[in-house]
Amino acid sequence: MRLPTPVTSQAVEESDRFLVDLERFQGPLDLLLHLIRSQDVDIFDIPIADITGQFIAAIENVEERLTLERAGEFLEMAATLVRIKAQMLLPRRDDLLDDADPRSELVRRLIEYEVFREVAYTLADAEADRALHRGKGYVEPRTLPKSSELPLELTIEEFLEIALSLPAPLEKRPHRAPVLPVTVDEKIELWYKALKRKARVQFGKFIGRWKTRVHAVMSFLACLELAKRGRVVLRQDRPFSTLWVYPSEDDEDS
Amino acid sequence: MKTTRIVEAVLFASETPLTAAEIARASGDLSAKDVEQAIGELCHEYEAEDRSVQIYPLGDGYQILTRPEYAPYLERFDSITRTNKLSRAALETLAIVAYRQPVSRLEVEEVRGVSAAGVLRNLYERGLIEVVDRAEGLGRPLLYGTTKRFLDHFGLRAVDDLPKPENLEIALRTEG
Amino acid sequence: MKTTRIVEAVLFASETPLTAAEIARASGDLSAKDVEQAIGELCHEYEAEDRSVQIYPLGDGYQILTRPEYAPYLERFDSITRTNKLSRAALETLAIVAYRQPVSRLEVEEVRGVSAAGVLRNLYERGLIEVVDRAEGLGRPLLYGTTKRFLDHFGLRAVDDLPKPENLEIALRTEG
Numbered sequence: 001m002r003l004p005t006p007v008t009s010q011a012v013e014e015s016d017r018f019l020v021d022l023e024r025f026q027g028p029l030d031l032l033l034h035l036i037r038s039q040d041v042d043i044f045d046i047p048i049a050d051i052t053g054q055f056i057a058a059i060e061n062v063e064e065r066l067t068l069e070r071a072g073e074f075l076e077m078a079a080t081l082v083r084i085k086a087q088m089l090l091p092r093r094d095d096l097l098d099d100a101d102p103r104s105e106l107v108r109r110l111i112e113y114e115v116f117r118e119v120a121y122t123l124a125d126a127e128a129d130r131a132l133h134r135g136k137g138y139v140e141p142r143t144l145p146k147s148s149e150l151p152l153e154l155t156i157e158e159f160l161e162i163a164l165s166l167p168a169p170l171e172k173r174p175h176r177a178p179v180l181p182v183t184v185d186e187k188i189e190l191w192y193k194a195l196k197r198k199a200r201v202q203f204g205k206f207i208g209r210w211k212t213r214v215h216a217v218m219s220f221l222a223c224l225e226l227a228k229r230g231r232v233v234l235r236q237d238r239p240f241s242t243l244w245v246y247p248s249e250d251d252e253d254s
Numbered sequence: 255m256k257t258t259r260i261v262e263a264v265l266f267a268s269e270t271p272l273t274a275a276e277i278a279r280a281s282g283d284l285s286a287k288d289v290e291q292a293i294g295e296l297c298h299e300y301e302a303e304d305r306s307v308q309i310y311p312l313g314d315g316y317q318i319l320t321r322p323e324y325a326p327y328l329e330r331f332d333s334i335t336r337t338n339k340l341s342r343a344a345l346e347t348l349a350i351v352a353y354r355q356p357v358s359r360l361e362v363e364e365v366r367g368v369s370a371a372g373v374l375r376n377l378y379e380r381g382l383i384e385v386v387d388r389a390e391g392l393g394r395p396l397l398y399g400t401t402k403r404f405l406d407h408f409g410l411r412a413v414d415d416l417p418k419p420e421n422l423e424i425a426l427r428t429e430g
Numbered sequence: 431m432k433t434t435r436i437v438e439a440v441l442f443a444s445e446t447p448l449t450a451a452e453i454a455r456a457s458g459d460l461s462a463k464d465v466e467q468a469i470g471e472l473c474h475e476y477e478a479e480d481r482s483v484q485i486y487p488l489g490d491g492y493q494i495l496t497r498p499e500y501a502p503y504l505e506r507f508d509s510i511t512r513t514n515k516l517s518r519a520a521l522e523t524l525a526i527v528a529y530r531q532p533v534s535r536l537e538v539e540e541v542r543g544v545s546a547a548g549v550l551r552n553l554y555e556r557g558l559i560e561v562v563d564r565a566e567g568l569g570r571p572l573l574y575g576t577t578k579r580f581l582d583h584f585g586l587r588a589v590d591d592l593p594k595p596e597n598l599e600i601a602l603r604t605e606g
Binding site: 122123124128 | 442444445486494495496500501504507515524525526545582586598
Binding site for chain 2: 134135136137138139154156159160
């Protein structure tokens with residue numbers, strides 16, 4: 001992953017001073033701020049060509065040490081810088097407003113990030129200060145008995161009294177397989193009935209009358225059985241689309 | 255820094271008794287004897303100022319503990335009393351698990367009407383309940399049952415030895 | 431029993447910050463206001479007697495902690511709770527969450543210019559941030575906010591204790 005390096009020779013020489021350990025930096029904004037702040041340039045008038053060159057030089061040298069994700073973050077910023085640099089080279093129209101400076105969005109992000117970077121330092125100080133205050137339990141116990149090893153303070157009377165105070169047990173839900181309330185044959189009869197009056201029946205509508213799954217399953221099995229017997233034709237245009245049940249052409253005769 | 259104050263800080267920060275030799279680890283300049291002496295001074299000081307804590311010798315060590323007369327005030331805080339007495343919520347949950355096992359968290363919550371996750375974890379950590387199975391169905395929830403420790407505590411051989419719910423009242427009357 | 435002593439006993443026995451209202455639970459005769467007043471008196475007393483501990487406000491509660499000058503003595507003991515210092519990535523992310531809460535992962539990533547998923551998960555697991563809401567719109571992203579534990583970790587009473595961005599030195603520099 002080589003970068004295009006359209007950098008002036010002067011910038012390349014300059015950049016030697018900014019060979020930096022990228023691990024130190026939290027990301028492309030952090031590195032960029034470092035380059036800007038360490039040279040005392042005006043953040044509102046960033047010398048974009050120089051800074052771009054330094055930025056690319058800084059990440060080029062350590063590129064292979066970065067994970068793909070981190071490298072991507074730095075490369076994205078490099079691309080942004082190159083784009084801004086290109087825009088700066090375009091002739092500016094007179095009626096252009098100040099805030100149309102191609103750098104303005106970058107400046108906004110840099111300042112925003114710098115504020116939070118500063119807050120992070122404040123937090124680090126607060127953390128260090130708080131860490132000097134130790135609460136109870138800081139000194140590691142010699143042998144803290146596990147609660148599963150401590151003797152339990154509970155009598156059978158206390159336990160039973162609680163058990164008695166509980167609401168009556170709900171009816172135990174049966175865990176055995178339910179006796180099937182419906183049969184395939186019964187559903188076949190219902191299909192015949194439904195199809196007698198209509199040219200086609202929507203499967204979903206047919207089973208919608210019953211709430212439980214067993215009805216749907218039995219209805220479907222009945223359908224398959226009828227199709228096998230050549231009594232119905234099943235049609236579904238796409239997976240998961242409506243399933244239509246048609247009486248077979250010759251069904252009228254039977 | 256005064257030795258008494260260093261010893262006080264160390265004793266405060268420890269939850270368990272520390273021996274004088276252990277406390278002396280706080281500073282290279284301290285001997286166990288210095289610590290013993292400082293503890294004596296602190297005891298007098300706490301006494302004179304009628305403080306709510308005192309330094310008690312426990313085993314071969316020392317620990318700062320609240321004075322017994324403050325125990326009633328502390329009993330109101332479940333979180334800070336460190337006895338192995340079960341809370342009402344824990345007892346109810348244990349009773350449900352004992353009588354309905356194997357039982358899921360959801361079933362416990364249905365009976366008690368409140369979230370049971372914390373209480374179940376607590377009972378689990380105390381070794382009173384354990385995961386005995388997973389239910390069929392959505393998410394295959396864990397099913398809890400009581401442990402051998404639970405049975406041992408009540409001198410029962412099996413869960414079936416627990417009085418039947420319908421006999422509970424009798425059991426209470428006869429044993430109570 | 432004097433109120434100050436009851437409050438002292440309760441604070442002493444707790445390992446975490448307690449609010450005045452929580453401390454007041456110790457006795458039916460106590461109000462949160464009584465507790466606040468007692469804490470004020472105890473602070474003066476500990477100050478006057480040059481004790482090694484003091485009562486510190488943390489979040490909306492209070493906790494007895496050792497004074498900073500005794501930290502070096504306690505360092506010499508093994509500790510289970512020795513605080514792991516947070517990384518810069520974690521601190522920056524926390525700063526953004528603290529000021530912008532409720533805030534989404536995407537917003538954090540936009541400000542820092544780097545991926546935030548790992549850091550946010552880490553902060554969440556440490557209990558320093560929590561999910562406070564879901565945003566409207568595509569995918570209804572989670573919105574994060576800081577926790578009580580965040581305040582405790584940094585010794586803050588409230589998020590407002592953090593410096594206002596406009597008061598930071600940096601803001602002056604950019605305007606100059």
